[in-house]
Amino acid sequence: MAGSGVRLRLSNALGRTPLTIDHATLATQLSDAVPTAKPADLTFNGGSKSVTIPIGGEIYTDPSAYAATPGKRLMISLHLVNDSPYLVQHSWASAATQYVSAVGSGDHTADTTGTAFTGTGVFSGYFTNILTGIDVTTSDSRPTVAVLGDQLVDPFVDATTPGLTTPRLSDDLATALQTNEQGVPDYGVVATGIENNRLTTEQTRGGPATLTRLDRDILTLPGVTTVIVDEGLEDIVAGTEDTNVEEAYATLVAQLRGWGFKVVLTTLTPCQGYAPCTTAIDANRIDTNTWITDQDDFTTPKVTHADTESAVAIPVDPNSTTEPLPLKLDAGTAPENYDTGDHVNLTANGYLAATGALDLTTLGPDN
Structure with missing residues (x-):
């Protein structure tokens, strides 16, 4: 669906530990884990770049201006701060591919290349963690x-x-x-x-x-x-x-x-x-x-x-x-x-x- 803005739904509904995100970004995907341009920052609760989702909780990002176009794939990047032994996963998510950087490699949410998602300790697949929905704002x-x-x-x-x-x-x-x-x-x-x-x-x-x-x-x-x-x-x-x-x-x-x-x-x-x-x-x-x-x-x-x-x-x-x-x-x-x-x-x-x-x-x- 075409629209002029989006907001993301992030979930820890079935989680076992709180999840702290200190940086989230949005971009249009070029290929794999590479955006078409520098990703834009997303915020929570009226402007904060970080948020903690409690066990059993869900949260929306603040609405973000973005020209959503049918057929173009969005790239959502999240940086988790705290240790979490288990992330709730939707497997076989046909319309989504997730790329995970190596543990301890730092914040790559603003990267414009896919280098951080290649090599030892990284993995990818048809699944999603945390991200459970994208709302598109229409006129x-x-x-x-x-x-x-x-x-x-x-x-x-x-x-x-x-x-x-x-x-x-x-x-x-x-x-x-x-x-x-x-x-x-x-x-x-x-x-x-x-x-x-x-x-x-x-x-x-x-x-x-x-x-x-x-x-x-x-x-x-x-x-x-x-x-x-x-x-x-x-x-x-x-x-x-x-x-x-x-x-x-x-x-x-x-x-x-x-x-x-x-x-x-x-x-x-x-x-x-x-x-x-x-x-x-x-x-x-x-x-x-x-x-x-x-x-x-x-x-x-x-x-x-x-x-x-x-x-x-x-x-x-x-x-x-x-x-x-x-x-x-x-x-x-x-x-x-x-x-x-x-x-x-x-x-x-x-x-x-x-x-x-x-x-x-x-x-x-x-x-």
Whole structure:
């Protein structure tokens, strides 16, 4: 989204020690850890360059003038002063890459080269620490769509699986809104992805369940009018009964509507061929999808669904007479190559196809 200013959301919500930041900067990325120009200082609490985020706390930077342009990547740099044995991490953050300098190498937030992020003791990857959001200031009161979940399944089982770092539904939705020819406004899009993608179960790696983190994942986000729920398959393939998942969905939808949010539920994509996806598990997935497609309610705030299953699925056996027809991810020739090879996670083209199942004209606030 284009805008004239930004502010950053920094979090220590699941931290174990306070975090002290004594310098934070903002720039446009040239490449890797190199900015296009000298980074600009960011401040906190009305002008201070330093801040301490307590255990369990979150903080925004002061608003900063910055010409945000769609398609241009921001570079956020933070210098931590105190020792912290553990930083809360969002792994497999497809739209972000983090570069970490060697411990004790000093403050590099104002560097104009990437030298400090090469050599011994440095590392990088598709993850983020501390930074959990970027708000863009627009000239109008533009609505925002939040995508709750990231549709990843067991991302830590095989870290080499293709597709785990590809653009996902939230990324593709932002692009679709920018380029649509239907006259749909370029709404803001916020990814509130959860790496283990569970609705109900607390995860050691993955954090609190969705139903226990809506306060910071949805309620504290400015301007949100619509929530796309893009999760549930992880629960199913982990063995959660469809009735329990449906109950969790019902609770989630009731809470979101009670707070005034429009809700879009996505159907669960196929998992046939993925080892944990037994016949019984897939039956639970099918039953859950039947429940999802029955939830459309056009009283305000509305509940609708997007059939992402149909967007990426083909029959396991086209000649089968079984009802319902068993489905699997299409592993055909690009652009219809939706299966990463593990038969459950989507490729970049798979996420594009799933995004195509969304009706952009229904994403704005109810009239």
